[in-house]
Amino acid sequence: MSSGTEQQPTRAANQPSSADNPWPVRTVARKIADWIHRLGAVWVEGQVTQITARQGTQTAFLTLRDPAADVSMTVTCPSRLLRTIDPPLREGASVVVHAKPTFFLGRGTLSLRANEIRAVGIGELLARIERLRKLLAAEGMFSAQRKRKLPFLPKGVGLITGRASAAEHDVLVNAQARWPAVAFRIVNTAVQGVHAVPQIMHALSTLDADPNIDVIVIARGGGSVEDLLPFSDETLCRAVAAAGTPVVSAIGHEPDSPLLDYVADLRCSTPTDAGKRVVPDVKEETARVHQLRDRARRALHGWVDTQCRLLDQLRSRPSLADPLGPIERRHTEIEVHRERGRRAILTRLSSEQAAIASARARLTALGPSATLERGYSVVQFFDSAGNLKVLRSVSEIAEGTPLRVRVADGAIRATTLPQEE
Template sequence: MSDAATPPGTSSNAGTSAEHPWPVRTVARKIADWIHRLGAVWVEGQLTQISARSGNQTAFLTLRDPSADVSMTVTCPTRLLRSVEPPLREGASVVLHAKPTFFLGRGTLSLRANEIRAVGIGELLARIERLRKLLAAEGMFAAERKRKLPFLPRGIGLITGRASAAERDVLVNVKARWPAAALTVLNTAVQGAQAVPQIRTALSTLDADPGIDVIVIARGGGSVEDLLPFSDEALCRAVAAAGTPVVSAIGHEPDTPLLDHVADLRCSTPTDAGKRVVPDVKEESERVRQLRDRARRALHGWVDTQARLLEQLRSRPALADPLGPVQRRADEVALHLERGRRAMLGKLGNEQTALAAVRDRLTSLGPSATLARGYAVVQYSDESGNLRVLRSVSEVAAGTPLRVRVADGVTHATVTDGYEEGT
């Protein structure tokens, strides 16, 4: 074998090659020699299988790590297995003292136990308490990380034992409260060595389903050992990491596995879970009816209030007789218009009278009135051709054309005689 394949504590043999390989028996013997040099160890785990046939001096056990998918075969004398009190059964937690053993014939590794101790209830409870404190310190029990369940989930996932009372309680109560609820049931082991891996697989399946809005993990009551899977650290962490709200309905009211603290909602019993995940259709129908009645009364009250307000507005003078103010304003406008017309006519009459008086005075004082009494205005043209009033006979000579204006018109004359004083 090469150095890379040589177990610790053994020396490599440079003589092995493709042309000179070791036989299987040699390799098996060397592996056995190396393993047999290992000392005995104390191992803790959960028994998943016990095979102790009558007449057989050797009992075969399967020891599983409850927090990981790892198991080993354990052999022990049958008398040693039967000497343990209380008698061991599958799913029991044990601590055993064993030495690794390699069987050449089958090439398998197992543990040879010479002492087996069942883990007592007190020790189990102490371990659960230590795990409780650890998870609480990590904040997995904090109220702020818990999610609120939907009012009416589209789909409900149920993880429980096959044909169990817990399954029946959940289904009956859910269907009684909301007949149209859609449930997906995955049956798993709810106690024993296979409970935790099966529940985790079912949880992963339902959590990946987009049609599931809430997951219920339910189991009936039982002893502390029966409920141990629901205080398993791996299961608690899986529930905390789930994206879908999880409801824990394990056992009865006094039973409080760690799953109750990690889940988003803890129900005292599976029956209580059936009542908490869906509303009661009768209660909701009654609530809808009450709300409808309240809405109807509120609407009627509002309509009545608005009707009274409109009636009050209509009874006001401005709306009771909307044309009255307009008519009154029209009458006022007509009155002022008549007053203005009379004032204007009076003013015009006064002005006309004054104008007539002024005109009469002007007429009496003007040249036209003088001309009407027999006088005339005689004009002549000067050297520039402008008309000038004749004021003296000396201003014109014989033959000068004259313009004579009398009351009813103008006539022309010519000077024929010269100046005569006194005529």
């Protein structure tokens, strides 16, 4: 009976599962375990969020979390492996683990079975940050051309910082002291540890999508290199570079600046400095307004005085002091010239009339009318063509030719008679 019972699941597992032929849970778990156990060992990097190593147990349990995402895995290792790590491993430390994926059949859980754990030291962390810094710099993330200028007076300031932290207090107090009406939207997040990067990125996307926020401040006080690791995370740096709202980095750690300082549009040395940089000083602006008003008043008064002097000079000119005098003088001059012109024209007409009369007299004296008046006459006859011609010789006419005799006061007709012998 037992042999038949053991063989029945095996036959069922070799057949495809269906509604009529489902696989038992143990079969599915065994298949998953067989597939996972064929995977090879891998090197994994992450942050330790929990360590469970009970006294007298052979196995220790760790929770390894991705610093840039909300993803974690369970890691098991021999307890003696943890005891060999110097200095002792603590929560929040960055480690590199060599492990093999393992599926626990009884609980149906997946974990990593580690056979080597290496703590990432300060030197290695700084070296990784330096490599990332060079990579981002080569991509132009730190270029001054891509950095945006902060608005002169933002209608809203987003603040990402730790809850009830000194950084939050410094930013609020200094900003409100400079401009009391400034409006803040505060989003409190973790600023160190494994939860920092996901929470800061979520807060950044929330504030970036808010149309009432004109500038975003990411603030935190000083800390060790390990504490400030989230602010050198590549995912966070790229998210800040891609944000549509100007971002101010206010991480109070002078010796080693996190990469966020290079990517942000404005880097402030401390949260106090950020509170002074995001808004103008109301006293300074009021004094500047008064100064500009005084300058404008003096400039206006100077312009008015200049124009008044010009008007006075114009009124003092003869043409404006006695506007009718020049017209009257010009009128007199015109009358004089008109009289001269009239006399010149009359003189010329008289001269021309005398010349015409003299020419007429000479023409009359030389003309045939004057000769006729002295008793002479002009005899004319008609030629063969019927044209009237002046008789110049008796040979030009014959007896009985009709003649026309012109005298001073008219003309008479005559006929030729025979010549007397």
